[in-house]
Amino acid sequence: MRRQKPSLLQRAFNVAWYATVGMKRSFQAARRSRLTQGWNARTSAGDANQVIYRDHETLRQRSREQSINSPYIKRFHRLLKQNVVGPRGIQLQSKALTPGGLADKRAREKIEKAWKRFSKKGNFDVTGRYSFVTFLNLWVETLARDGEVMVRLVRGFPNAWGFALQILECDRLDLNYNDLLPNGNRVRMGVELDDWERPLAYYLLRDHPGDTQQRPPARGRHLRIPADELLHTFEPWRPHQARGFTWAHAAMLELYHLDEYRHAEMLAAEHGAKLTGFFEQDAEWMEPPGEDEQDAEVEEAIEAGTAKVLPYGLKFTPYKSDHPATNFAPFIKQGLRGTAAGLGPSYNRLAHDLEGVNFSSMRSGDLDERDFYKSVQQFVISELLDFVFEAWLEMAMLNGALRLPFASLERYLEVNWQPRGWDWVDPAKDAKAASESIRNRTKSRSYYIRQGGDDPDEVFDEIAREEEALRERGLSVSTDPPTESPNEQDEDEERDAA
Structure with missing residues (x-):
């Protein structure tokens, strides 16, 4: 059955109804008003x-x-x-x-x-x-x-x-x-x-x-x-994207104005440090120079611990500079926080500013920042290294540089990429937590070795070689601290009490 088209009156009613519903349920961020005119100019419907x-x-x-x-x-x-x-x-x-x-x-x-x-x-x-x-x-x-x-x-x-x-x-x-x-x-x-x-x-x-x-x-x-x-x-930003753009796009404008402000403030401070004051002429004491005459030169060389007598008709007015301004450091810090948010690393790392940082905040910031770097590491692996290794292995086997049967190529393509790791933020506490996790079987030794950026197989082989060398020399391979006899424990307690 063919559907009948709505009448002109019905269509007008629908438009009015949807407009009313839209006014009640519209997103605040989508409203158009005089307060968002600048925002409207920056939007685009292009792909x-x-x-x-x-x-x-x-x-x-x-x-x-x-x-x-x-x-x-x-x-x-x-x-x-x-x-x-x-x-x-x-x-x-x-x-x-x-x-x-x-x-x-x-x-x-x-x-x-x-x-x-x-x-x-x-x-x-x-x-x-x-x-x-x-x-x-x-x-x-x-x-x-x-x-x-x-x-x-x-x-x-x-x-x-x-x-x-x-x-x-x-x-x-x-x-x-x-x-x-x-x-x-x-x-x-x-x-x-x-x-x-x-x-x-x-x-x-x-x-x-x-x-x-x-x-x-x-x-x-x-x-x-x-x-x-x-x-x-x-780095993908939107679907259908064919080209990329700089990672600093969200921070560049703010950083540009910040650098211009820093430069202007430094020049003003330098000018204020070099200019000590002005010499002013008093018309009651000194006649203005004629057309062919020039003002008398005033000696401005100053040495520490000396004073100067000014000629009649001149007075000295010190120049007081308010640069660098008192809000210079807070303004720079706030601007760099926005810059760091647009780039990825923490503000403290980007600005080399550890002022006011305690252990808890530093640990939290480090862990968050390391997650950012780990994401980039996996991006490098998936977008570059996997493809490079596969092409290299195939050509190296075909070229005879790697003497392995080419028919088994698929088995040789299995690899693991080990990115760099980081030292623990609190070595004593983190090592104790790692030991507890290994003892409780919630994490493996290999996991913590990989977190440090090392290959577990290489570490285990090195430990085995080390223990074998210790045995050959008649040395203990135990990693536990030596136990004390009861008499030695009593002596230690008496020494501590004294």
Whole structure:
């Protein structure tokens, strides 16, 4: 049965009814009034790509400027590298298995040794400039600063493994290339997407757009790189997103004004420190100079413990400067708190300010901040290291650098990445809590070893070797403190009482 259209009167009633209901139940944050006019001007109904495309280049260049000139952005990048990558990088632990499902120690040792050799400077990337740790530091900083980073997987590279990496700035991913291809695929800011919005290829400019020595074009201005050869990484913000933007986007404006205020306040304070006062002329005592005459010079050299007599007609007025202002430090601190909230690390770490911090607040802040770094560590593993290891292992086995049967490739792909860990906030209390957890079987020894950034298998092997060496030398392997005899205990109690 065909549905009858509502009459004009009915439609008018519906509009009025919905408007009335909306007024009663509307969100306060969605109301439009004179108080929210500025907010209305900042909203946009565009999709993620439209919003990013409009401001992408400006955000990236301003973020790079602040990475050079802002001490706090520099500190943010340094904290990321120290806590996400660490001094040893994210360590590879092979978990290769035998066909029977047991640990394949021989294959694990071979894979880990080959990976360590590959991770050395001169082997890891195509330029020969970066080791594994240096490459990760550069990758993390580029990702945070620019909001996106590209790594090309170069298979068939002329080295022992037939494989190397090339890190690329996303300036080469043509931001202005947007097209609908004849096959139905779409190109959004240089990224070719299928109907499911899965990246298929990347259109790179043949040279960096900022390079003054551009090569002549050869068969077009783009290099089309298939998606299985290029890792384009950014932190997702909205669905349908094809490009990323700087991690400092929510803090840059506030930090810019904060830096300008600091600079102006420092200049004013410096000016006030250099300028001691003014000499004023009294017209009753001194005639103004003629056209060809100049004011008499007053000697202003001052030494400690001396006084000066001013000429007739002059009086000295001291200059009183109120810079730095009394609210300078609280204002800077409050601004940096907002900056830290937009970046991720705690205010105390970002600003190097431990004033007024007690143990409880420091512990709470450390645990929260470490969770942030752990999330970034897992992001690095899932977005970069898993793909790099799989491609490296395949090429190393095909190239003969890793002598293992290629038919068992799937079993050798089982790995565990061990990021850096941190020392305990309160070693005595945390160690006691760990011992209780192990005794109660709620946590394992391996868990706490991994929390420290070490490989449990390596630690257990080292303990076994150490205990064997102690036995060979006739030394005790017990870790319990020596027990005292009753007489020794009585003597200790009498000594303590005295």
